[in-house]
Amino acid sequence: MKKIINDPSTVVAESLAGLAAAHADVLKVRTEPAVIYRADAPVTGKVAVISGGGSGHEPMHGGLVGLGMLDAACPGAVFTSPTPDQVQAAAELVDGGAGVLLIVKNYTGDVLNFETAAEFAEGDVRTVVIDDDVAVKDSLYTAGRRGVGGTVLLEKIVGGAAEGGYGLDEVEALARKVISQVRSMGVALTACTVPHVGEPSFVLADDEIEIGIGIHGEPGRQRVPHMPADQLVPALLEPILEDLPFQSGDRVLLFTNSMGGTPLIELYLAHGIAERLLAERGIVVQRRLVGPYVTSLEMQGMSLTLLKVDDEMLRWWDAPVRTAALRWGV
Amino acid sequence: MKKIINDPSTVVAESLAGLAAAHADVLKVRTEPAVIYRADAPVTGKVAVISGGGSGHEPMHGGLVGLGMLDAACPGAVFTSPTPDQVQAAAELVDGGAGVLLIVKNYTGDVLNFETAAEFAEGDVRTVVIDDDVAVKDSLYTAGRRGVGGTVLLEKIVGGAAEGGYGLDEVEALARKVISQVRSMGVALTACTVPHVGEPSFVLADDEIEIGIGIHGEPGRQRVPHMPADQLVPALLEPILEDLPFQSGDRVLLFTNSMGGTPLIELYLAHGIAERLLAERGIVVQRRLVGPYVTSLEMQGMSLTLLKVDDEMLRWWDAPVRTAALRWGV
Amino acid sequence: MAASCTVDGVVAAIRKVAATVEEHRDELVNLDREIGDGDHGENLKRGFTAVLSKLDNPGETPAAVLKLVASTLISTVGGAAGPLYGTAFLRASSAVGQETELTAESIVAALGAALNGVVARGKAEPGDKTMVDALGPAVAAAQESGSGDIAAVLSAAAEAADKGAQDTIPLVARKGRASYLGERSAGHMDPGARSTALLLRAFADAAS
Amino acid sequence: MAASCTVDGVVAAIRKVAATVEEHRDELVNLDREIGDGDHGENLKRGFTAVLSKLDNPGETPAAVLKLVASTLISTVGGAAGPLYGTAFLRASSAVGQETELTAESIVAALGAALNGVVARGKAEPGDKTMVDALGPAVAAAQESGSGDIAAVLSAAAEAADKGAQDTIPLVARKGRASYLGERSAGHMDPGARSTALLLRAFADAAS
Numbered sequence A, B: 001m002k003k004i005i006n007d008p009s010t011v012v013a014e015s016l017a018g019l020a021a022a023h024a025d026v027l028k029v030r031t032e033p034a035v036i037y038r039a040d041a042p043v044t045g046k047v048a049v050i051s052g053g054g055s056g057h058e059p060m061h062g063g064l065v066g067l068g069m070l071d072a073a074c075p076g077a078v079f080t081s082p083t084p085d086q087v088q089a090a091a092e093l094v095d096g097g098a099g100v101l102l103i104v105k106n107y108t109g110d111v112l113n114f115e116t117a118a119e120f121a122e123g124d125v126r127t128v129v130i131d132d133d134v135a136v137k138d139s140l141y142t143a144g145r146r147g148v149g150g151t152v153l154l155e156k157i158v159g160g161a162a163e164g165g166y167g168l169d170e171v172e173a174l175a176r177k178v179i180s181q182v183r184s185m186g187v188a189l190t191a192c193t194v195p196h197v198g199e200p201s202f203v204l205a206d207d208e209i210e211i212g213i214g215i216h217g218e219p220g221r222q223r224v225p226h227m228p229a230d231q232l233v234p235a236l237l238e239p240i241l242e243d244l245p246f247q248s249g250d251r252v253l254l255f256t257n258s259m260g261g262t263p264l265i266e267l268y269l270a271h272g273i274a275e276r277l278l279a280e281r282g283i284v285v286q287r288r289l290v291g292p293y294v295t296s297l298e299m300q301g302m303s304l305t306l307l308k309v310d311d312e313m314l315r316w317w318d319a320p321v322r323t324a325a326l327r328w329g330v
Numbered sequence C, D: 001m002a003a004s005c006t007v008d009g010v011v012a013a014i015r016k017v018a019a020t021v022e023e024h025r026d027e028l029v030n031l032d033r034e035i036g037d038g039d040h041g042e043n044l045k046r047g048f049t050a051v052l053s054k055l056d057n058p059g060e061t062p063a064a065v066l067k068l069v070a071s072t073l074i075s076t077v078g079g080a081a082g083p084l085y086g087t088a089f090l091r092a093s094s095a096v097g098q099e100t101e102l103t104a105e106s107i108v109a110a111l112g113a114a115l116n117g118v119v120a121r122g123k124a125e126p127g128d129k130t131m132v133d134a135l136g137p138a139v140a141a142a143q144e145s146g147s148g149d150i151a152a153v154l155s156a157a158a159e160a161a162d163k164g165a166q167d168t169i170p171l172v173a174r175k176g177r178a179s180y181l182g183e184r185s186a187g188h189m190d191p192g193a194r195s196t197a198l199l200l201r202a203f204a205d206a207a208s
C-alpha cells in the first residue's frame, strides 16, 4: 500500500486539518467528535441540513458543506458510518431554530447511527434516507438499496431550498421527492485499499470489471470481462432507465461521477456517450454534473446518476452554492 | 490496460465531445484541428489568452476555458503537444482585436509548435513560456525547466486581468511576473498508462516512489523508498522554498495538486502538512487551491506549487471565473 | 466455577474481551473484506481500545460498567456494529438493575435482553446471516443450561455462538452490507456472528 | 543504381518511409518510454498515415511532394518531432527548387538543408542525444561519398545515421524531454535518432 499518509489511524483527523486550513472561508472543523460545519453556523431561522457517512468518499460530504448546501457533515472512519455523538454535536452546532434535516445514505450502519442520534436529539429533527442504487434489488427482506451518487444532487437541491427559506416540512417533502426520482449505477475497474486494511478490498483481473459496485469497496453484483465504453455506458444506463422508468420527454439531470481514480479524459468520454444515448431516447438532459464527487478512495470506475427534474428541483439546483467542491452563483 | 475508452486513437476526440456536451454554457469545441474555446468568443476588445498542450492533464487546459481565464485551449494527442494549425485556428476563433497571448509550458514540443504557429500568425501575438518545475536543473545547455502546476495559477491570474481590461503589454508583463515568482515540485506513487502505449510509462515497486516527476509520465530525477507524508511533503516543499527563495514574511498562494489518482483524503492531509510547515517558517499563505488540476491520467501522486503573490496577482486571482473546473464570483 | 460476579469480575471480563478483539482484529477485518467493507475488526478494536481507557473508573455496579461499555461503543465504533453492540450492552445493563453481584440467572436475563435489543434495532431474523445467528443460539443455550454456575452458563452460550457463527457460512445474507452480494454472500462466515462468538468466548474464559 | 529520381520516385520513397514508420511504431514508442513520454512512434505513425492519404495528389515536382510531407507532418505529428521533421522536409523542398529530377548532388544538398533546418529550430548540438546525432553524420557521409549515384549517397547516409543512432546510447541528453533525466538518460538510444536512421534507410532502400 502506497498512500500519502502517516498512520492509518490518524488519516481522517489529519485530512480534516488540511481541509480546515484550505477552506477557512467556507467551513470549520471540530474534533472529538469530528464535525465539519459551515463557517457562519448556526444560521438563525434556517432549516439546518446535516449529512455524513464514512470517510473516503471525498469531496462528499465535507466538501459539500457551505452556503446553499450542507450545514454540517459528520465524517466517520474510512468507509465506516459516523457515530451518534458526531451527529448530535453537529445538530447542536448548526441548529438555527428552524429544525434539522438529517440526510442518511441507506446502509445499516448509517441508518442505525443516525437513528440513535435522532432519538436523543432535541428540537424538530427529521430524517430522510436515500437509496438510489439500482444495482441492489430492493426488498423488504434485505438492507435495501444503497445510497450513492444521488446523494450529492439531493444535498444540493435540498440545501438550496433550505438556504432559500423553505420550512422544515417543505424541505423534507422536497427531499423525499428527489429521492423518489433519482437512480444510479456504478462500475469498478480496480479496487481500492482502505488504509487500515492495507490490501485491496477485492481483486479484479486485468481484463475484469465489477458492475454494480458499491462505494465502500464492497464487491458488486456481477463480474464481467472488460468492455469498450460504448458497451459499458449502456450497461450502466439501461438498468437506471428501466427502473424509474425514465421515458421520452422526461427532463433530467445527468451526473457522471468518477469513483476517484478514473481521469477526466475517460469520464468526459463516458459522459458524451450517455448524452448521446439519452438524446436517442428523447430524454432531455437539462443539467449535468461531471467529476469525482462520490468516490471510493483511489478506485478506478464511474457511476451514472439520473434525476428526473421538475421546475422546483431545477430552481434549487441552480441556486447559489459555495462549498469546497461545488460553487456557483457566488 | 483497463480504461473507459473505445479506441486509443479516438480517445481525445470522444472526450472532447463529452466536454462540449457537459459545458455548452461555457465552451465550444471545434474539430480538425481541435480547439476548445469560449462559448462567447471572440470577446471584442479583450486580449485573448490561449494555451494548450498534450491531453491527459485534464482539467488543464480545456477545463480552464471560459470567462476570466482562457479564451481557447489546444488539446494535443495524449501527452503530445498540439500542432501549429490548432494554435492558428484558436487564434482566429478568439482574437478580439486586442492581441493574443500564448501561454506555453516549457517542453521542446510545445515550444516548437507554438513558435511555428506564432510565426504564421497575423496580428499582435505574444508568447510566454512557463517553467516552474524545480525538479529539473535549469541550464542554458538543456531543455530547461518544465512547465507544471504553476500553469493553472498563471492562466487564472492572466485570464482575470485580460477579462478586467488589461492591454496586451500589461497582460504580458503580468504573465512574466507570475512566471518569475512561481515554483513547483511533484512526486509519483504510481505510473500512468498512455492509451496508445497500453502499458505503464514506468514501473515503480510497491515501496518505491519517484520524486521530481514530470506530468507526462516521464520518470523523475530520483527513485526513493516510500516515506510517510510528514517526510514526503517537506521533500517537495524544501527545494521549492530554497529555489526562489521564499522567505519569512512572504505572502504566497499554495497549490496542492493531485496527479489524478491520489484521492482528496490524502491530498488534504498533505495540504495540511504544507500549511503547517509554511506557518513555521513565517510564510503567510493568503490563498490556496487544492485538487486535481494538472494531472497525468490516473497517476497517483501530487505536486506542490508556491506562488509569491502581490496585490496585483491577488486581485486577478480573486476576480470572477467561470470554467468547467474553476468557478467563483459568478 | 463461580455462582456470582462482582463489579471487578465484570471489569476483568471486559478487559479479556478487549484483548480478544485486539487479537482477532485482522481475522475480523478479513472476514468483512470478503462480504462487507473490511472494517469490522478495526471498528471493534477502536471501540474496545476506547473502553479500556475508561475502565479505571468503571463505576460502582456491574450495570454501570455495562452502561459505560455501551455508551463508549456507541460513540466510537460506528458502522452497523456500533449501535448494535452498544444496544446489546445497554439492554444488558438495564436487565441487571442495581445488583452488586451478578448471578447465573441475571446473566441469562442480560443475554436475553441483549438479543432483544439487537433484534429491535437491527430487525434481523434468524438465518439472515448476522450477529443474531450467533447471539440467538447463545441465549437459547444459556437458558437451557439451567445451571447456577456463571462459567457453565457462559460456556454453553459461547459454544452455541461458535456453532451459530459457523452455521452462517452457507447462508445468503439478507441484512447488512453482505446482503448486497445476494447469492455471492454464501460460502463466507458473517463477521458480526464471528465477533459475537469471540466476545462470548472471552466472557466464558474470564468466568472460568 | 540511379543517377536521377523523378516525382514518382520521391512518392514511392515516401510510401516506403511510411511503411517503415508503421512497422517500427512499437519500437519507437518503447524507446521513447525509456527516456521520454512514449509517443514518438505513435506521433510519426499518425503523421505518415496522414501523408499517405494525401499522396494520390502529390504535386508536379519533387519539391512539391517534399513540401506536402512537411506541412502534413507539421499539422499532424505534434510533439518535438513534428516541427523538427516538418522543418527538415520543408528545407529539403526549398533546396531542390524546381528540379523535375533529383540528382545525387541535389540530394546531398537537400540532406544538408534538412540538417540546418533541424538545428535552426531545435538548437541541438552534436552529442546532445537527439536526431541531430543521426542526421549530422548522415549528411557528412553523403557529402564525403562523392558518388553520382543516388542509391550510393543515400546508403552511405543511412549507414552513418544508423551508427550515429547507436552512438547516442551512452550519451547524457541535453535537449528534449530526455534531458530531464540527467545522467539516467545514458544507456538508452535516442528515439528521434533511431527514427532518423529508419527514415534514411527507407529512402536508401527505395532508391536501390
Ligand SMILES: Nc1ncnc2c1ncn2[C@@H]1O[C@H](COP(=O)(O)OP(=O)(O)O)[C@@H](O)[C@H]1O
Pocket: A079, A080, A081, A108, A109, A110, C032, C036, C037, C038, C039, C040, C043, C078, C079, C080, C081, C082, C084, C118, C121, C122, C123, C124, C129, C130, C131, C132, C175, C176, C177, C190, C191, C192, C193
Ligand atoms: N440489521 C442487522 N442486524 C443485526 N446485525 C447486523 C445487521 N446488519 C449488520 N449486522 C452485523 O454487523 C456486521 C458488520 O459490522 P461492521 O462491519 O462493523 O459494520 P458495517 O457493515 O457498517 O461496515 C455484520 O457482519 C452483521 O453481523
Ligand SMILES: Nc1ncnc2c1ncn2[C@@H]1O[C@H](COP(=O)(O)OP(=O)(O)O)[C@@H](O)[C@H]1O
Pocket: B079, B080, B081, B108, B109, B110, D032, D036, D037, D038, D039, D040, D043, D078, D079, D080, D081, D082, D084, D118, D121, D122, D123, D124, D129, D130, D131, D132, D175, D176, D177, D190, D191, D192, D193
Ligand atoms: N531540441 C531538439 N533538437 C533536435 N531534436 C530534438 C530536440 N528535442 C527533441 N528532439 C528529438 O525529438 C525526439 C522526441 O520526439 P517525440 O517523442 O515525438 O516528441 P516529444 O518529446 O515532444 O514527446 C527525441 O528523441 C529527439 O531526437
Ligand SMILES: [Mg+2]
Pocket: A054, A079, A080, A081, A109, C037, C039, C079, C080
Ligand atoms: Mg463499514
Ligand SMILES: [Mg+2]
Pocket: B054, B079, B080, B081, B109, D037, D039, D079, D080
Ligand atoms: Mg510527447
Ligand SMILES: [Mg+2]
Pocket: C032, C036, C037, C038, C039, C040, C079, C177
Ligand atoms: Mg464492515
Ligand SMILES: [Mg+2]
Pocket: D032, D036, D037, D038, D039, D040, D079, D177
Ligand atoms: Mg515523446
